[in-house]
Amino acid sequence: MTRVHDMGGRFGDWAIRPESEDEPVFAENWQARALAVTLASGFLGQWNIDVSRHARERLSPTDYARFSYYEKWISGLADLLVENDVLTLDDLRDASEGDHPLAARMLRAEAVAGALAKGGPADRASDTPIKFEIGDSVRTVRPTANRFVDGGHTRLPGYAAGAKGRILKLHGTHVLPDSNAHGLGEAPEPLYAVAFPASELWVNPEHPKDEVVLDLWQSYLEPL
Helix, strand or coil, rough: CCCCCCCCCCCCCCCCCCCCCCCCCCCCCHHHHHHHHHHHCCCCCCCHHHHHHHHCCCHHHHHHHHHHHHHHHHHHHHHHHHCCCCCCCHHCCCCCCCCCCCCHHHHCCCHHHHHHHHHCEEECCCCCCCCCCCCCCCEEECCCCCCCCCCCCCCCCCCCCCCCEEEEEEEEEECCCCCCCCCCCCCEEEEEEEEEEEHHHHCCCCCCCEEEEEEEEHEEECCC
């Protein structure tokens, strides 16, 4: 089943309009606040980045279709805060007073630059054997579904289902989002850069000789 957020390469939605260099980073002030609150909440340590992505993906189809980018962010965050018992619905309706049990983990303004520069590396040691080498021909699995959880999170886009490509690079071993998004452990495995001809992904590509490069985990791939 097509997931509502999996819109890449889909025909009939709208054209992508690149922003010009003189446009502001945020179209409205509340968008900057939405980003700041989302990042700060992530530093409370109650969920990981894959859980956060999945929270946005599982917004209702109606809301996902009508919400803007940062409306999706703040709505997904609201769900995470309640689901993880950080806040209640009443807290979201009316700001509560007093110290929160997680106040000590607060991301303070002076620490933001350093925290963002540090990032959140997802490379991990793994016992999973490396199956592919640079130049190997591979095909993505079909359908592009989470193999652990029905309707769960995955980083394999629908437009690449069953597509044939070649290994460009091995990035090392990294946390598997399909597992990490659902509290099933990090399950690190090899991560590859895979090049796909445009003609392999779309029936009538505008530039058939173009290639699309996707970073894909080993369990998304089959040998040819």
